[in-house]
Amino acid sequence: MYPLSSALVVLALLLLGALIGVVVRPLLPEEHKAHQTVQLVHLVDGMLVTFAALVLGLMTASAKGTFDSASDDFRALASDIVQFDNTAREFGGDADQVRRLMRAYLAATIASTWRHEKPPPGDFYPRELTPKDVTENLDDVQLDHMLNLAGIEWRRLVAHDRNHQDLLDDGRDQFSRIVQAHWKLIQEVHSSISLPFFMTLAFWLFVIFLSFGLMAPRNPLVLITITLGAISIASVAYVIVDLDTLFRGMIVVSSQPLRDALTAITH
Structure with missing residues (x-):
C-alpha cells in the first residue's frame, strides 16, 4: 500500500460518511430522532470508537516495531561488516x-x-x-x-x-x-498490514462518521470539528502505512549506518 493514497482513501471515506449523515438527517422521521433512539446510536458509536481506537493503537505499535527492528538490523549488519573487514x-x-x-x-x-x-x-x-x-x-x-x-x-x-x-x-x-x-x-x-483488515477498519470509521453526521446539529463549528477529526485519523493512517513500507514515503529507514560502514572499510 502507498501511504499517501491510503490516507486520502480514508479521509474521503470519513468525509463521505459525515456528508451522507448531514444530508440524511433532515429527511429522517421524528420518531428516529427520539431520545431513546439517539441514546442507542451513542452506545453503538461508543463501542465502535473503542474498537477503532484499540486497533489503530495496535497497528501503530506494530508498524513502529517493524520499522525499529529493520533499523536495528541494518545497524547490526553494518557493524558485522566492519568487524569482518577488520579481521580480513x-x-x-x-x-x-x-x-x-x-x-x-x-x-x-x-x-x-x-x-x-x-x-x-x-x-x-x-x-x-x-x-x-x-x-x-x-x-x-x-x-x-x-x-x-x-x-x-x-x-x-x-x-x-x-x-x-x-x-x-x-x-x-x-x-x-x-x-x-x-x-x-x-x-x-514485506508489509505486515493486511489490506482486508485495513479496509475493515476504514469501514468502521466510515460508520462512526456517518453517525456523527446523523446526530450532529448543522452549524459551521460542528462541520469544522468533524473535518479536523477526519484529517487527524487520516494522518494516523498515513503514519501507519508509511512506517510499514520502510523505504517509501516521508519516514524511511536510514541508510547512514551502512554508509558509515562503507566509509570505515574503504580506508
Missing part, C-alpha cells in the same frame, strides 16, 4: 579480494535499496542492478551472488600459522552473522 585486513594481503567483494556488496546494497538517495561514489560496484520495488522485495540475485562469492573466497584462504587460523575461524563466524542479517532483512521488508 588483519589476515593480510591474501584477503584483499574478499575485502573488495564486501565493499562492492555494501555499496551496491546502498545504491539499490535507497534509490531516491545519492549512490555511493566510485566505480568499484555494479551500478546497473535489476530494478525492483524494495518495499515488496529487497532480495537481488546479483547481491546474493556477490555475498556468496565473498564467502567462497574466504573459505579458500589458507592459514600458515595459529594466528591466521584463529582469524579464519573468527571471520567465518562474522561472515555467518552477515549472511543471517542479510536474509533477515529480506524477510522483514
Whole structure:
C-alpha cells in the first residue's frame, strides 16, 4: 500500500460518511430522532470508537516495531561488516579480494535499496542492478551472488600459522552473522498490514462518521470539528502505512549506518 493514497482513501471515506449523515438527517422521521433512539446510536458509536481506537493503537505499535527492528538490523549488519573487514585486513594481503567483494556488496546494497538517495561514489560496484520495488522485495540475485562469492573466497584462504587460523575461524563466524542479517532483512521488508483488515477498519470509521453526521446539529463549528477529526485519523493512517513500507514515503529507514560502514572499510 502507498501511504499517501491510503490516507486520502480514508479521509474521503470519513468525509463521505459525515456528508451522507448531514444530508440524511433532515429527511429522517421524528420518531428516529427520539431520545431513546439517539441514546442507542451513542452506545453503538461508543463501542465502535473503542474498537477503532484499540486497533489503530495496535497497528501503530506494530508498524513502529517493524520499522525499529529493520533499523536495528541494518545497524547490526553494518557493524558485522566492519568487524569482518577488520579481521580480513588483519589476515593480510591474501584477503584483499574478499575485502573488495564486501565493499562492492555494501555499496551496491546502498545504491539499490535507497534509490531516491545519492549512490555511493566510485566505480568499484555494479551500478546497473535489476530494478525492483524494495518495499515488496529487497532480495537481488546479483547481491546474493556477490555475498556468496565473498564467502567462497574466504573459505579458500589458507592459514600458515595459529594466528591466521584463529582469524579464519573468527571471520567465518562474522561472515555467518552477515549472511543471517542479510536474509533477515529480506524477510522483514514485506508489509505486515493486511489490506482486508485495513479496509475493515476504514469501514468502521466510515460508520462512526456517518453517525456523527446523523446526530450532529448543522452549524459551521460542528462541520469544522468533524473535518479536523477526519484529517487527524487520516494522518494516523498515513503514519501507519508509511512506517510499514520502510523505504517509501516521508519516514524511511536510514541508510547512514551502512554508509558509515562503507566509509570505515574503504580506508
